[in-house]
Structures are given as C-alpha cells and as structure tokens.
Amino acid sequence: MRLRLVLREAASGLRRNVSMVISVVLVTFISLTFVGAAILLQFQIGQMKGYWYDRAQVAVYLCTVNDSGDPCAGTETTDDQKAAIQAQLDSDALKPYVKNVQFEDHKQAYDNFKQQFSDSSISDYLTPDLLPESFRVQLVDPSQAAVIVEAINGLPGVQSVDDQRQYLDQIFAILSAASYTAVGLATLMLVAAVLLIATTIRLSAFSRRRELGIMRLVGASNRFIQTPFILEGVFAAVIGSVLASGAIVAIVQFFVRGYLRQALGATSTVALIGVGDAFIVVPILIVVGVVLAAASAGFAISRYLRV
Numbered sequence: 001m002r003l004r005l006v007l008r009e010a011a012s013g014l015r016r017n018v019s020m021v022i023s024v025v026l027v028t029f030i031s032l033t034f035v036g037a038a039i040l041l042q043f044q045i046g047q048m049k050g051y052w053y054d055r056a057q058v059a060v061y062l063c064t065v066n067d068s069g070d071p072c073a074g075t076e077t078t079d080d081q082k083a084a085i086q087a088q089l090d091s092d093a094l095k096p097y098v099k100n101v102q103f104e105d106h107k108q109a110y111d112n113f114k115q116q117f118s119d120s121s122i123s124d125y126l127t128p129d130l131l132p133e134s135f136r137v138q139l140v141d142p143s144q145a146a147v148i149v150e151a152i153n154g155l156p157g158v159q160s161v162d163d164q165r166q167y168l169d170q171i172f173a174i175l176s177a178a179s180y181t182a183v184g185l186a187t188l189m190l191v192a193a194v195l196l197i198a199t200t201i202r203l204s205a206f207s208r209r210r211e212l213g214i215m216r217l218v219g220a221s222n223r224f225i226q227t228p229f230i231l232e233g234v235f236a237a238v239i240g241s242v243l244a245s246g247a248i249v250a251i252v253q254f255f256v257r258g259y260l261r262q263a264l265g266a267t268s269t270v271a272l273i274g275v276g277d278a279f280i281v282v283p284i285l286i287v288v289g290v291v292l293a294a295a296s297a298g299f300a301i302s303r304y305l306r307v
Contacts, residue, residue: 020200021236027196028240028293029247031189032285036248038182039281040273045175047271052168058148060085060135061159067132072159077133081157085135094151097144102136109133132159190292193240197233197293198300204229230297237293238286245282252278 062082063072082103088094089101104112110128137148145163153161252275261272 020196020203021232024193024196024200024233024236024293025240025243027189027193028237028289029243031186031193032241032244032289033247034182034186034189035288036244036278036281036285037251038179038186039284040248040252040277041175041179041182043273043277043280045172045179047273048175049168049172056139056142056145056163056165056168058137058139058145058152059162059164060089060137060152061162062133062135063157063159064129064132066130067159071154071156077157081155082133085152085155085157088152088155089135089137089148094148097139097141097147099138099140101138104134104136106131106133190288193237194292194296197237197296200236201229201233201297201300204232226298226301229301230294233293233297234290237289241286241289244289245285248281248285249275249278 062077062085063075065074065076068074086101086103089098106128109131110126113126113131139145139148142165145165149161149163152158252273256272257274264272
C-alpha cells in the first residue's frame with residue numbers, strides 16, 4: 001500500500017511538471033549520447049591501435065641518385081650495401097626482434113604509390129627511379145622498433161629509417177582529442193541535467209507544500225516524503241538514458257557498420273567497432289543517468305524541502 005501511494009505521488013508530480021520533465025529527458029538524452037559517443041570512440045581507437053600497431057613496420061629507405069645530401073650524396077645504394085643491410089637484419093642480434101623482412105624495389109614502390117594515390121595526378125609526374133627502394137621490417141614486438149632503428153641507421157646506403165608508429169601516433173592523438181572534446185561537452189551537459197533535475201524537484205515540492213505539510217502532521221517519515229520526488233527525477237533520467245542508448249546502438253548499426261563500412265569498401269583493413277560494443281555502453285549510460293538523477297534529486301529535496 002505504501003509503495004502504491006509513493007508511486008501515485010511520483011506520477012502526480014510528473015503530470016504537474018510535464019514541460020520540465022521533457023526538458024530533463026532531452027538534456028539527459030543529449031548529454032548521455034555524447035558520453036556514449038566518447039566511449040565508443042575510445043573503443044574504436046583501441047581497436048585501431050591493436051590492429052595497426054601489430055602491423056606497423058620499420059621502413060629502411062635506401063639511397064637514390066636524386067639524394068644529393070648526406071648520407072647518400074647522389075649515389076644509389078649498391079648491391080653489396082643491400083646485402084650488408086640484409087645481413088644485419090638477419091643477424092643473431094636482431095633475430096629476436098624481427099618477424100620478417102620484405103624488400104621493395106623501385107617498380108614495386110612505384111606500383112604501390114600509384115595504387116595508394118590513384119585519385120591524384122601526382123603519379124603522372126613520377127618515374128620508378130624517383131622512389132627509393134626499401135626494406136620493410138615487421139617486428140615481433142612493435143614497441144621495440146628503436147632497436148632496429150639504432151642498429152640500421154647509419155649503415156652505408158641507408159637514406160633513413162622510419163618507425164611507422166610515429167605516424168599512427170599522430171592520427172590517434174587527433175582521435176583522442178576528439179574523444180576528450182566529446183567528454184568535455186558531455187560533462188557540461190550532465191551538469192546542466194543535474195541542475196535541471198534539482199530545479200524540477202524544487203518546483204514540484206513547492207507546488208505541493210501544503211500536501212507535504214499534511215503528510216508530516218500525520219506522521220510520514222522524511223524518506224516516505226522524499227521518495228516520490230527522487231522517483232520523478234529517476235524516471236525522467238531513465239527515459240533520457242534509454243533514448244541515448246538507442247541512439248548509440250543506431251549510430252553503430254547504421255553509420256559505423258552501414259555507411260562507414262560501405263564507404264571504406266569491402267577490402268578495407270580498418271577494424272570497426274560492432275553492435276556488441278554498443279551494448280556494452282548501454283548499461284553504463286543507464287547507470288550514469290539513474291545515479292546522477294537520484295543524487296541530484298535527493299540533494300535538492302533534502303536541502304530545499306521545508307514542511
């Protein structure tokens with residue numbers, strides 16, 4: 001009977017403050033959607049790091065006749081120098097770090113360049129001899145790339161040694177910055193939701209101050225009086241959380257797995273998050289919404305309720 005009465009009081013409060021409840025729902029929905037998007041973006045960054053870092057290579061670029069500066073001085077890497085570089089990569093000292101080594105000659109470098117920049121006219125002005133030959137070193141542990149760079153850099157015929165992870169780090173830094181921006185916006189929206197919930201509860205309590213006074217006179221406890229107000233905030237936040245969860249699942253299903261996957265093409269090697277990742281985020285959003293709503297409503301009613 002007490003539960004039925006509490007629920008009836010909560011429903012009455014929701015009916016009296018429909019516009020404020022809708023505002024809470026919308027603010028909660030938008031803020032938690034940002035939170036979910038930030039979490040998904042972190043999942044995506046993690047998947048991409050796991051995929052690309054494992055495939056990151058150390059590229060040993062060789063000299064060409066067009067390299068006029070040090071250390072090449074306009075001299076093409078000789079066959080003996082290539083053999084010496086290969087021997088160093090196959091040495092016992094580097095063997096624990098090297099998974100495999102592939103050699104890319106001028107023609108292969110030119111063909112790969114044309115394939116990569118097929119939409120650009122720059123390949124029309126290049127010839128194979130302008131692109132350097134290289135050794136592509138795949139590592140057992142990509143984090144040990146510095147060992148290879150130190151061992152190979154400075155050998156005769158070596159133009160430069162590049163750890164490809166440094167380029168990936170720049171990309172992931174940009175993605176992380178976007179994720180942190182989403183978190184910042186979500187935090188601001190959550191603060192707005194908390195303040196709006198507290199304001200809604202205060203208005204609801206003020207509009208029912210006579211009823212609350214009567215309840216106190218007949219011996220109702222503080223918890224019994226406060227519970228309907230907390231339920232009002234939680235109910236509005238749950239609706240916003242569910243809408244945000246639906247938006248997150250829809251984003252993954254229709255944008256990431258639908259449009260984005262189709263845009264990248266069936267042969268794309270980019271590892272994309274799936275609907276399973278979205279369902280991991282769903283309970284997080286609901287819990288965050290309920291906890292924030294209950295906490296803000298409880299604080300508002302305990303501080304501002306005077307009966």
